[in-house]
Amino acid sequence: MVDRAARPVGLLTLQGDYEKHREAFAALGRTTFDVRRTAELDEVSCLVIPGGESTTLTRLVDRAGMRDPLIAFAAQYPVMGTCAGLIMMATGTVGETASDYGVEPLGVLDCTVQRNGYGRQIDSFTAPVGLAVLDGDPAGFDAVFIRAPRIVSVGEQVEIVAWYGDEAVAVRQGHLLGLTFHPELTADLRVHRAFLQMVAAGD
Numbered sequence: 001m002v003d004r005a006a007r008p009v010g011l012l013t014l015q016g017d018y019e020k021h022r023e024a025f026a027a028l029g030r031t032t033f034d035v036r037r038t039a040e041l042d043e044v045s046c047l048v049i050p051g052g053e054s055t056t057l058t059r060l061v062d063r064a065g066m067r068d069p070l071i072a073f074a075a076q077y078p079v080m081g082t083c084a085g086l087i088m089m090a091t092g093t094v095g096e097t098a099s100d101y102g103v104e105p106l107g108v109l110d111c112t113v114q115r116n117g118y119g120r121q122i123d124s125f126t127a128p129v130g131l132a133v134l135d136g137d138p139a140g141f142d143a144v145f146i147r148a149p150r151i152v153s154v155g156e157q158v159e160i161v162a163w164y165g166d167e168a169v170a171v172r173q174g175h176l177l178g179l180t181f182h183p184e185l186t187a188d189l190r191v192h193r194a195f196l197q198m199v200a201a202g203d
Contacts, residue, residue, distance in 0.1 A: 004077075005199055008033035010044030012070075014060040016052025016084060020184035024192045038069040046078035046199045049085030051146065051182050054103045054115065057088055067106065074108040078175040078199045086178035087113055087149050094152050109176050110155030118148045118180075129169050129181070134161040135194045142188065143169065143181035151180060175202045 009025050011018045013034040022032045033044050041047070047070075049057075061067055073079070074089070081089040089109040103115070118125070124147065128140030143164065151168045154160065162170030162179065170179040170191075175198055183191035 005045050005202070007043060007045040009196075009199075010035045010041065010047040012036075012047060012049045012085075014064065015056050016050035017182070017184065018048070018050040020182075021048050021050055021082075021192070024184050024189055025196075028189055028192060028196060030196060037064060038066055041069055041073050044077075046080070046195070047073060048195075049079065049081040049088050050184070051083030051085060054084040054087040057084055058103050061088075061106075062104075071106050071108055074106065074176060078177070078195065078202055079108070080177040080179070080195045081109070082179045082182055082184065083146065083148055086111075086151075086180060087115060089176065089178050090149075091155075109171070109173050109178050110158050111151055111171055111173075111178065112153045113149040113180075114152050115149055116147050118145055118150060124148075127164055130163045131161070131170075131190060131194075133159070134170065134172070135190050137190060141183075141190060142186055143183070144185040145181050146185075148180045151178075172198075175199075 008031045011032050025032050088106055090105045090111050090113045091107045092112040094114050126144050129143045131141045132138050154171055158171050158173045160168040161172045
């Protein structure tokens with residue numbers, strides 16, 4: 001029987017910027033596998049829910065009948081969500097509520113987020129964030145924020161693993177990792193490497 005951790009990294013390829021994630025994992029020597037159907041979750045060691053448009057992601061996940069299978073997968077195996085992926089993983093939203101736009105999060109990561117918390121597309125920016133809690137490296141990580149959500153609150157079991165000033169921009173709950181920014185849009189592979197370490201640790 002194939003060791004689960006040795007299986008490819010799953011990329012939820014229903015919508016969003018998954019190709020850049022594929023390139024990042026390839027640079028780290030890991031193959032990826034496209035996940036568009038429930039059965040394909042059995043082929044992967046972990047899953048990345050990429051950035052994109054959370055309204056569209058919600059509709060496509062539900063159309064594919066993947067909501068409950070994704071929730072069940074996240075209960076057992078590592079999942080990383082970036083930007084809209086974090087919104088999909090979160091347990092709740094505030095402010096401009098996601099439900100107003102047809103977004104229904106999976107509710108697997110105990111945090112509350114504000115959709116478009118840093119503004120619209122025109123307000124996108126790049127800024128250094130501290131990742132030392134995640135990977136032990138004190139060097140700043142140049143994070144790309146595009147229509148990024150804001151993390152408003154986290155549950156007791158959730159650890160903040162990256163900061164932008166005094167704001168949490170990445171959180172970890174056991175084998176789940178959520179980021180407000182796009183780590184795939186930089187040549188710095190530290191986030192993807194740290195996620196692979198989480199996958200290996202959970203085997």
